[in-house]
Amino acid sequence: MSRIEMVISDFGGVLTTPLFEAFASFQDQVGIPPKSFGLAMKAIAEKGEPNPLFELECGRITELEFQQQLAAALEPVLGHRPEIESFGMLLFEALDPNPGMIDLIREVRRDGFRTSLLTNNVKEWEATWRSMMPIDEMFETVIDSAFVGCRKPDPRIYQLTLERVGLEPDQCIFIDDMEINVDAAKELGLHGVHFRETAQARAEVHALLA
Numbered sequence: 001m002s003r004i005e006m007v008i009s010d011f012g013g014v015l016t017t018p019l020f021e022a023f024a025s026f027q028d029q030v031g032i033p034p035k036s037f038g039l040a041m042k043a044i045a046e047k048g049e050p051n052p053l054f055e056l057e058c059g060r061i062t063e064l065e066f067q068q069q070l071a072a073a074l075e076p077v078l079g080h081r082p083e084i085e086s087f088g089m090l091l092f093e094a095l096d097p098n099p100g101m102i103d104l105i106r107e108v109r110r111d112g113f114r115t116s117l118l119t120n121n122v123k124e125w126e127a128t129w130r131s132m133m134p135i136d137e138m139f140e141t142v143i144d145s146a147f148v149g150c151r152k153p154d155p156r157i158y159q160l161t162l163e164r165v166g167l168e169p170d171q172c173i174f175i176d177d178m179e180i181n182v183d184a185a186k187e188l189g190l191h192g193v194h195f196r197e198t199a200q201a202r203a204e205v206h207a208l209l210a
Helices: 019-030 036-046 052-058 062-078 087-095 099-110 123-130 155-165 179-189 200-210
Strands: 006-009 114-119 139-146 172-174 192-193
Touching: 006 099, 006 155, 019 036, 019 087, 036 052, 052 062, 052 114, 052 200, 062 087, 062 123, 087 123, 099 114, 099 200, 139 155, 155 172, 155 179, 172 179, 179 192, 192 200
Parallel strands: 006 114, 006 172, 114 139, 172 192
Antiparallel strands: none
């Protein structure tokens, strides 16, 4: 087994407060009942159409196009067409940095390990999420789904990350709050840490590095 050289972290839900809370806040502000978003996405899938959120995160549609597609999908579910504007702004208003995990990244860098960021994100949101913490000080490499055209858990985005950092899978730890993303990383040979809460994730990363 190779020595672990790098910690690769997700952004939203790991370095920030939980994403599901931010989505819930967005739905509350727009007036979308809790289950309606899921029903709209299910209806799109049943038509054989691409998931607009996935398309947005792969940079294939704009935020405006996503908002329009989401409103159209929600109309038959809600009985009216909701007004959806500034999706990203509303989402980020409900997100805060997670100091414990930000400190973890700083700790592992101090101890001589390399760090990279692997995020499913949106082109229009880049300036906003980067302003939440000193990304370029924390990470030597940033892989953003919206700029590379694929998203987790697609194996290609992990392979691209490994190519860019010049490491083998077993030389890397990958942290994500979505278990499906962690499982995909593990299948490729990375050490996976499923973030459920800060103390648990910190302990698992330190145990692997030890």
